[in-house]
Amino acid sequence: METSVLPSAPRAHWSSRWAFVLATAGSAIGLGNIWKFPYMTGTNGGSAFVLVYLACITLIGVPLLMAETLLGRRGQGNPYDAMTTVAREAGASGFWRVIGLIGIVGALLILSFYSVVAGWILEYATRAAGGFSGITRAAAEAGFAALLADPARLVAWHTVFMALTVVVVAGGVTSGIERANRIMMPGLFALIMLLIVYGTLTADMPAALRFMFHFDPAAVTREVVFSAMGHSFFTLSLGMGAIMTYGSYLERHTSIARTCFYVALADTGIALLAGLAIFAIVFAQGLAPAAGPGLILQTLPLAFAQMPGGQIVGILFFVLVVFAAWTSSISLLEPFVSLLIERFGVRRAVAAWASGTGVWLLGVAVCLSFNAWSGVRLFELGIFDLLDALTTKILMPVSGLLIAVFVAWVMQRGHVREEIALPHSGFRLWQGTLRYVSPLAIVAIFLHVTGLAG
Numbered sequence: 420m421e422t423s424v425l426p427s428a429p430r431a432h433w434s435s436r437w438a439f440v441l442a443t444a445g446s447a448i449g450l451g452n453i454w455k456f457p458y459m460t461g462t463n464g465g466s467a468f469v470l471v472y473l474a475c476i477t478l479i480g481v482p483l484l485m486a487e488t489l490l491g492r493r494g495q496g497n498p499y500d501a502m503t504t505v506a507r508e509a510g511a512s513g514f515w516r517v518i519g520l521i522g523i524v525g526a527l528l529i530l531s532f533y534s535v536v537a538g539w540i541l542e543y544a545t546r547a548a549g550g551f552s553g554i555t556r557a558a559a560e561a562g563f564a565a566l567l568a569d570p571a572r573l574v575a576w577h578t579v580f581m582a583l584t585v586v587v588v589a590g591g592v593t594s595g596i597e598r599a600n601r602i603m604m605p606g607l608f609a610l611i612m613l614l615i616v617y618g619t620l621t622a623d624m625p626a627a628l629r630f631m632f633h634f635d636p637a638a639v640t641r642e643v644v645f646s647a648m649g650h651s652f653f654t655l656s657l658g659m660g661a662i663m664t665y666g667s668y669l670e671r672h673t674s675i676a677r678t679c680f681y682v683a684l685a686d687t688g689i690a691l692l693a694g695l696a697i698f699a700i701v702f703a704q705g706l707a708p709a710a711g712p713g714l715i716l717q718t719l720p721l722a723f724a725q726m727p728g729g730q731i732v733g734i735l736f737f738v739l740v741v742f743a744a745w746t747s748s749i750s751l752l753e754p755f756v757s758l759l760i761e762r763f764g765v766r767r768a769v770a771a772w773a774s775g776t777g778v779w780l781l782g783v784a785v786c787l788s789f790n791a792w793s794g795v796r797l798f799e800l801g802i803f804d805l806l807d808a809l810t811t812k813i814l815m816p817v818s819g820l821l822i823a824v825f826v827a828w829v830m831q832r833g834h835v836r837e838e839i840a841l842p843h844s845g846f847r848l849w850q851g852t853l854r855y856v857s858p859l860a861i862v863a864i865f866l867h868v869t870g871l872a873g
């Protein structure tokens with residue numbers, strides 16, 4: 420019953436549905452949950468951000484996660500070729516390939532700064548080994564500032580992390596990515612739970628709960644909404660070809676709806692738990708919730724310094740965060756690498772090392788943007804902030820908008836139906852959301868932010 424447009428060459432596939440769930444959860448769960456979500460919540464006023472973010476996950480994120488997976492599985496290829504295939508099958512213009520292109524390029528841009536931040540975590544894993552005992556609030560803050568001021572150290576760790584990423588991607592889909600994912604996710608979850616227990620017993624969990632969930636409508640500003648929407652894309656890895664590429668390795672009989680639901684649930688759960696753990700410590704220690712990108716690195720050492728066995732817990736925690744980041748960075752490099760392999764016949768290892776080197780170079784500029792090049796600014800943003808804003812706030816939502824329009828309006832309903840095997844009412848609900856709610860929400864937020872409306 421397969422349509423003839425689908426490529427007939429066999430593609431590597433995940434060994435089971437759980438492998439896809441784990442790999443996609445591995446892509447979704449990463450620095451976005453543990454580093455970015457807490458600091459963005461802190462700089463965007465707490466609950467206002469959290470609640471808009473949750474709304475975005477439900478109304479935009481989950482429907483799009485399903486849509487992007489569907490495109491990958493139907494297109495059976497890297498994002499560029501997959502979009503070419505599905506557009507042709509829908510009798511639509513080749514323009515829709517732009518979704519694949521935005522994704523592939525955006526993913527490389529994200530990886531350039533993602534790897535630098537993962538490098539910070541590596542540095543902290545080694546600092547944790549030395550023990551944080553006796554560290555004060557001021558010392559924790561100064562320790563992070565000292566890292567940012569040290570370009571050689573930033574570049575060294577960034578290099579280590581890029582090498583880790585390339586090694587797995589060079590090893591191929593099933594051997595490399597699956598194995599890395601299977602072991603680390605449960606460990607990370609266990610340690611976050613441990614931090615929650617610690618926070619409940621010794622830190623200020625009620626203050627954390629209040630900060631994150633006590634809703635104050637007045638705190639919902641344009642900037643908060645824009646940031647929350649961008650972050651909902653970032654955290655679910657949407658619009659960057661990662662989900663599409665992983666979807667292309669998904670077996671035909673697996674339920675996209677169910678797997679995507681699990682992924683979104685796990686991703687959101689980890690972010691909320693990480694946020695609670697961090698803010699319990701922040702408030703107990705009198706730290707500033709709005710400290711910015713260094714928030715978790717200025718906060719957690721204080722907790723590890725005081726908790727029994729803190730040295731071991733600290734090392735383990737940072738190592739597991741590196742693993743979470745690793746399974747995400749793999750999915751950021753894989754779309755471009757699969758393009759090089761499938762379209763240009765490049766050998767996997769060569770493709771991985773060559774593209775990794777390019778991303779690494781851009782990452783060096785990111786490292787310098789914290790010190791030597793801090794004066795380099797465009798639209799009042801340094802290189803790091805610029806790359807983050809460009810990808811998270813612009814490229815991801817634009818790509819998501821195009822995906823929603825394509826899947827909900829351009830593809831033939833019968834083909835969509837074949838991929839999303841939900842009962843009738845469930846299908847209607849999903850399709851209706853993807854048709855009207857998600858695109859309108861994205862457009863409304865854009866208009867609102869640019870001041871063209873409201």
Ligand code: PHE
Pocket residue numbers: 446447448449450451452526529652653654655656657659661747748750751
């Ligand atoms: N979702 C990942 C995280 O939260 C980041 C990511 C974005 C990965 C886009 C792939 C694609 O850390």
